[in-house]
Amino acid sequence: MYPPKPEPTYPPTMALPPTTGIPVSSANQYFAPTGPAAFQVHSQEPVPWSTGLCDCFDDCGNCCLTCCCPCITFGQIAEIADKGSTSCGVSGALYALVMWVTGCPCLYSCFYRSKLRAQYSLQESPCNDCLVHCFCESCALCQEYRELKRRGFNMAIGWRANVERQGQGQGQGATLPPGIQGGMSR
Template sequence: MDDPVKPPPPLPVYGPGISKWSTGLCGCFSDISNCCCTLWCPCITFGRNAEILDKGMSSCAASGTVYCALSLFAGLGAIYTSRYRAKLRYEYMLPPRPCDDCLVHYFCKLCALCQEYRELKCRGLDPALGWYGNLRKHAQTVVMPPTVPEEMKR
């Protein structure tokens, strides 16, 4: 007996519904403060990105520490960070540009981390604030409904 309920088809990897990256991979100098932070301590940038992408389920410090520990072993840090790039791409339907996520992180780790940081900022999330800081920031933005004039009286 066939099951009448079928699961939805998987999301397309390429196609008209795919959005674009807001900045290029080599646009690091468009955010000098993040560029410098990533150059001297990439674990901070990665930890900030990971906290946002995990929606607060992991902390910046925990993710950054795991990244540092895995980076001591050749290439393992790139495998770990590329999972978060894939998560970011899935979340915002971004194409795998310029190539596979793992290759981008293996050969252009610092540029990739900066690009992901900028992408989150362009999407309205500031990784420097952390997940809960962004929740507070967006909770303060209260939109009031328009006022309706009183009925006319004769």
């Protein structure tokens, strides 16, 4: 009486959206072409952080540095999270400025925790990113630093040197911009 139901497939396929110039992927999905007119959607489940919020004994040196001068640790994290678009020095200086003007640097740093979680599909734990930074600023920065370090980044050398060390971005999905050859000529 009724036509047979098609078998559900995983991942579900969807028609190619019209070309608008607006990116179609989000932090929790990516699209892989399967044919000329279809994409597959894969949902990524959030994974836990590689260390706990209070596991500072894993890296006592960074813990001490973060307690004394959190702007340095934040600058290193921000440079990697921004994939080199901002330098460690600029990000650290902005963090120090926000801390000096407002007394609450978590207003700035919590956005980078959210950015890291989106990039690496990490769980929002133990609570909201802003609350973690508001009540445990140093612990949150140390946890983010340890996460990046365990993912293969050498935090002391910055984004560009990490990309070069990893073979022009293989392994992290990053690319460097092409070098500029010379000025314009006629």
